[in-house]
Amino acid sequence: MNIVITMRILGILLMLFSFTMMPSILLSALYKDGAHVAFITGMAITFFTGFFTWLPVRRVRKELRTRDGFLVVVLFWTVLGLFGAIPMYLAEHPGLSFTDAAFESISGLSTTGATVITGLDLLPESLLFYRQLLQWLGGMGIIVLAVAILPMLGIGGMQLYRAETPGPVKDNKLTPRITETAKALWYIYLSLTILCAGAYWLAGMSLFDAVSHSFATVAIGGFSTHDASIGYFDSPLIEGICVFFMLISAVNYSLHFIAWRERSFAHYASDPEFRFFFFLLLVISASAGGVLWLTETYDPMASLRYGIFEVVSVATTTGFGVADFSQWPSVLPFTLFLAAFVGGCAGSTGGGMKVIRILLILKQGMREIKRLVHPNAIIPVKLGGRSVPDRVIEAVWGFFSVYLMLFVVMLIGLLATGLDQVTAWSAVGSALNNLGPGLGEVASHYGNIPDTAKWILIIAMLLGRLEIFTLLVLFTPTFWRR
Amino acid sequence: MNIVITMRILGILLMLFSFTMMPSILLSALYKDGAHVAFITGMAITFFTGFFTWLPVRRVRKELRTRDGFLVVVLFWTVLGLFGAIPMYLAEHPGLSFTDAAFESISGLSTTGATVITGLDLLPESLLFYRQLLQWLGGMGIIVLAVAILPMLGIGGMQLYRAETPGPVKDNKLTPRITETAKALWYIYLSLTILCAGAYWLAGMSLFDAVSHSFATVAIGGFSTHDASIGYFDSPLIEGICVFFMLISAVNYSLHFIAWRERSFAHYASDPEFRFFFFLLLVISASAGGVLWLTETYDPMASLRYGIFEVVSVATTTGFGVADFSQWPSVLPFTLFLAAFVGGCAGSTGGGMKVIRILLILKQGMREIKRLVHPNAIIPVKLGGRSVPDRVIEAVWGFFSVYLMLFVVMLIGLLATGLDQVTAWSAVGSALNNLGPGLGEVASHYGNIPDTAKWILIIAMLLGRLEIFTLLVLFTPTFWRR
Ligand SMILES: [K+]
Numbered sequence: 001m002n003i004v005i006t007m008r009i010l011g012i013l014l015m016l017f018s019f020t021m022m023p024s025i026l027l028s029a030l031y032k033d034g035a036h037v038a039f040i041t042g043m044a045i046t047f048f049t050g051f052f053t054w055l056p057v058r059r060v061r062k063e064l065r066t067r068d069g070f071l072v073v074v075l076f077w078t079v080l081g082l083f084g085a086i087p088m089y090l091a092e093h094p095g096l097s098f099t100d101a102a103f104e105s106i107s108g109l110s111t112t113g114a115t116v117i118t119g120l121d122l123l124p125e126s127l128l129f130y131r132q133l134l135q136w137l138g139g140m141g142i143i144v145l146a147v148a149i150l151p152m153l154g155i156g157g158m159q160l161y162r163a164e165t166p167g168p169v170k171d172n173k174l175t176p177r178i179t180e181t182a183k184a185l186w187y188i189y190l191s192l193t194i195l196c197a198g199a200y201w202l203a204g205m206s207l208f209d210a211v212s213h214s215f216a217t218v219a220i221g222g223f224s225t226h227d228a229s230i231g232y233f234d235s236p237l238i239e240g241i242c243v244f245f246m247l248i249s250a251v252n253y254s255l256h257f258i259a260w261r262e263r264s265f266a267h268y269a270s271d272p273e274f275r276f277f278f279f280l281l282l283v284i285s286a287s288a289g290g291v292l293w294l295t296e297t298y299d300p301m302a303s304l305r306y307g308i309f310e311v312v313s314v315a316t317t318t319g320f321g322v323a324d325f326s327q328w329p330s331v332l333p334f335t336l337f338l339a340a341f342v343g344g345c346a347g348s349t350g351g352g353m354k355v356i357r358i359l360l361i362l363k364q365g366m367r368e369i370k371r372l373v374h375p376n377a378i379i380p381v382k383l384g385g386r387s388v389p390d391r392v393i394e395a396v397w398g399f400f401s402v403y404l405m406l407f408v409v410m411l412i413g414l415l416a417t418g419l420d421q422v423t424a425w426s427a428v429g430s431a432l433n434n435l436g437p438g439l440g441e442v443a444s445h446y447g448n449i450p451d452t453a454k455w456i457l458i459i460a461m462l463l464g465r466l467e468i469f470t471l472l473v474l475f476t477p478t479f480w481r482r
Numbered sequence: 483m484n485i486v487i488t489m490r491i492l493g494i495l496l497m498l499f500s501f502t503m504m505p506s507i508l509l510s511a512l513y514k515d516g517a518h519v520a521f522i523t524g525m526a527i528t529f530f531t532g533f534f535t536w537l538p539v540r541r542v543r544k545e546l547r548t549r550d551g552f553l554v555v556v557l558f559w560t561v562l563g564l565f566g567a568i569p570m571y572l573a574e575h576p577g578l579s580f581t582d583a584a585f586e587s588i589s590g591l592s593t594t595g596a597t598v599i600t601g602l603d604l605l606p607e608s609l610l611f612y613r614q615l616l617q618w619l620g621g622m623g624i625i626v627l628a629v630a631i632l633p634m635l636g637i638g639g640m641q642l643y644r645a646e647t648p649g650p651v652k653d654n655k656l657t658p659r660i661t662e663t664a665k666a667l668w669y670i671y672l673s674l675t676i677l678c679a680g681a682y683w684l685a686g687m688s689l690f691d692a693v694s695h696s697f698a699t700v701a702i703g704g705f706s707t708h709d710a711s712i713g714y715f716d717s718p719l720i721e722g723i724c725v726f727f728m729l730i731s732a733v734n735y736s737l738h739f740i741a742w743r744e745r746s747f748a749h750y751a752s753d754p755e756f757r758f759f760f761f762l763l764l765v766i767s768a769s770a771g772g773v774l775w776l777t778e779t780y781d782p783m784a785s786l787r788y789g790i791f792e793v794v795s796v797a798t799t800t801g802f803g804v805a806d807f808s809q810w811p812s813v814l815p816f817t818l819f820l821a822a823f824v825g826g827c828a829g830s831t832g833g834g835m836k837v838i839r840i841l842l843i844l845k846q847g848m849r850e851i852k853r854l855v856h857p858n859a860i861i862p863v864k865l866g867g868r869s870v871p872d873r874v875i876e877a878v879w880g881f882f883s884v885y886l887m888l889f890v891v892m893l894i895g896l897l898a899t900g901l902d903q904v905t906a907w908s909a910v911g912s913a914l915n916n917l918g919p920g921l922g923e924v925a926s927h928y929g930n931i932p933d934t935a936k937w938i939l940i941i942a943m944l945l946g947r948l949e950i951f952t953l954l955v956l957f958t959p960t961f962w963r964r
Pocket residue numbers: 111112113220221222317318319434435436
């Protein structure tokens with residue numbers, strides 16, 4: 001590992017990141033909400049820490065290598081996440097502890113959207129906007145991570161997308177590729193945000209709410225400026241817009257990139273992951289609507305409306321709410337949660353294990369059964385007509401099992417803090433899948449659980465967002481050997 | 483598939499199986515417990531069904547092929563399980579419904595040991611003995627299945643043991659191999675049973691209880707003749723004997739076979755699965771004892787005593803009880819249950835996913851992390867100094883994922899019958915791992931859950947006992963094609 005280049009990158013990242021607090025300083029002045037001191041202090045601390053990290057190594061010029069990519073990505077979410085907590089810790093209202101501030105900040109930047117705060121509607125506007133901005137920034141980071149970096153690092157089978165990724169491949173060097181790809185992705189991400197904000201605004205949201213919620217929507221974050229989340233507006237139109245943009249954001253950005261470059265939409269329908277994703281959503285939405293209707297939880301129209309919204313919100317791992325699905329009849333909360341384990345498509349802002357991995361696991365499971373009957377036949381796993389290399393499938397298995405094992409280990413940790421089983425498993429699942437809401441005690445917020453539990457969940461959010469291996473690899477001796 | 487040969491086998495199996503009811507007829511006469519009519523009727527129905535299945539095809543002489551092995555194995559547990567229910571359904575006391583009788587019978591034959599009956603101490607002796615005998619018979623079936631058949635069918639990576647299995651390998655033909663191997667295994671199984679029964683008897687059990695509990699111990703079944711299970715005797719000596727024989731029975735019988743043939747024990751210590759199994763048990767027992775002591779659940783001595791017993795009982799998937807572990811401090815019930823998912827060693831009477839598979843999954847997880855840092859290195863997965871073929875590892879992955887998926891599907895099924903989450907997941911886990919006791923509403927028995935739930939659990943017990951794929955493969959069109 002190149003510690004000097006890492007310091008340089010980290011310094012620059014921190015300096016850039018400090019400007020995230022600028023809009024909130026302006027908003028605070030505009031709304032006179034009293035939080036400006038917290039943001040000015042936070043910005044200064046962040047900027048100058050970055051500056052003094054960068055200063056001694058500013059003259060170093062070296063190309064980033066693949067392996068350095070891991071560290072940069074991890075630093076983005078951990079270090080920026082912690083510095084991002086500063087203004088929330090300093091703000092007089094709502095008066096968070098450092099643990100709570102770190103939870104909220106990392107929940108934002110990892111686009112999890114789990115919150116420890118109640119009384120959002122009374123919060124300073126600057127702080128509200130800042131939370132949404134953290135999500136938006138986190139979402140942008142994920143897009144670059146998922147589309148440009150993960151395929152090159154080969155994490156959890158994502159080398160599958162190496163050839164399909166836009167931008168030129170220059171053997172082992174990361175920078176030129178990332179710069180070019182990132183720019184294209186950034187335009188798409190920004191366009192979607194503007195479209196979404198505009199639609200919200202036309203549908204009746206205030207400008208502030210429209211922009212804030214568009215950030216949380218395209219980032220699949222799920223933070224809201226109201227305790228009642230999207231349900232606050234009680235508008236089928238707004239919910240429809242939200243569903244539409246959640247779906248778009250949970251789709252692989254490589255597909256959007258092709259659409260943007262070639263002005264064509266045909267390739268969406270031929271993408272196996274996209275098809276499987278929409279098939280799953282259709283089946284689960286229909287089942288949820290049906291169960292809600294049959295159990296008379298709502299009237300038929302409301303069953304459909306709430307069923308679709310909550311399924312899309314949970315399955316894409318957004319976590320917006322219009323109804324409390326944790327109170328739905330028994331099989332629904334669990335099933336919806338399962339959908340969050342599947343999550344969004346690879347290369348999207350969605351969380352979870354990613355649709356493509358589940359699809360590959362299913363296909364390999366089928367192959368095993370066929371192999372039992374025909375032990376000597378060679379049966380390839382096919383995706384969209386092409387054979388998937390064994391190396392990719394092995395990586396997916398590795399991802400799947402390590403994902404489950406970490407889930408179980410953190411679940412034991414949460415049980416040890418005294419939480420009940422339903423709260424514990426749903427909290428870990430929600431954090432690891434970057435979903436947001438849980439069941440049981442954490443159905444509406446995470447304010448009442450012990451600090452130890454919060455830190456475990458912070459680790460879970462980071463592990464989930466970093467596709468586990470990006471973080472884990474830093475703890476192996478092999479990584480640090482020259 | 484050869485339907486004629488299958489009929490012949492099934493007929494013979496049923497006729498032989500009918501004699502399982504003979505000891506109970508004698509016991510019923512001896513104790514005058516009034517259940518003799520049920521057993522005589524059950525025996526007659528079973529025998530004559532077998533006879534008339536066998537009669538039309540009795541002259542057919544054909545070698546069994548590998549593929550036929552699947553069907554024979556599945557018939558053994560399903561058909562015999564259902565016929566085994568007849569005397570329990572017919573017996574006036576305890577007056578079970580057919581669902582309950584089938585649950586109890588298949589729970590016995592699959593060595594799960596989950597019961598729907600309360601008031602065991604008041605049950606007719608003949609019926610009590612019959613339940614224990616079903617477990618013992620099931621255990622014997624598993625040993626043959628796991629050591630002689632699964633490696634040849636290559637289920638879930640078990641081809642790993644193909645070369646190590648005692649007995650000559652005759653290409654595609656099952657019968658000669660099974661006959662010879664089965665005989666050796668049968669001697670070992672019988673010897674262990676006699677030793678275990680003798681030890682229980684010397685330690686103070688009545689002869690009836692000693693024999694009954696030895697059946698349930700070596701079969702890793704867990705049925706008891708008392709509601710309070712092994713706790714009824716309240717004897718550290720009996721518990722020690724029980725722990726000893728549960729451990730022996732959860733070890734791969736191939737190792738016992740070598741010990742028996744070569745009068746040597748050195749090879750146990752060099753077996754990687756054996757070492758990992760005892761390492762796990764040691765860590766979990768020590769942790770459980772420590773937690774029980776620190777939380778002052780029991781005094782230090784009792785913490786150790788109950789900690790070790792329950793951990794060994796649950797981790798080997800026996801399911802005997804001396805204390806209600808479902809009431810232990812929060813992290814323990816879950817952790818113990820996890821140990822049951824790992825289960826016993828391959829080629830033992832234990833349930834669960836089997837230690838060797840978990841070991842291989844862990845090793846492959848480690849390899850994935852190493853591969854991220856060294857993407858071009860060739861890193862083999864090693865077991866006891868030898869490389870494990872990729873084909874085996876793929877089969878293990880397939881097993882693992884299908885196991886989890888079926889777990890989840892059946893869990894949804896149980897939730898749909900209205901059970902709460904803790905009861906539902908633990909019931910499915912317990913049935914699938916052939917453990918026995920659950921948590922929540924099924925901590926002590928399964929009498930109060932809906933019939934639909936019971937049938938789902940019956941399927942779970944069969945799936946678990948048949949290592950999933952043996953049963954699943956029968957539902958593929960490929961299997962039935964010539
Ligand atoms: K989210």
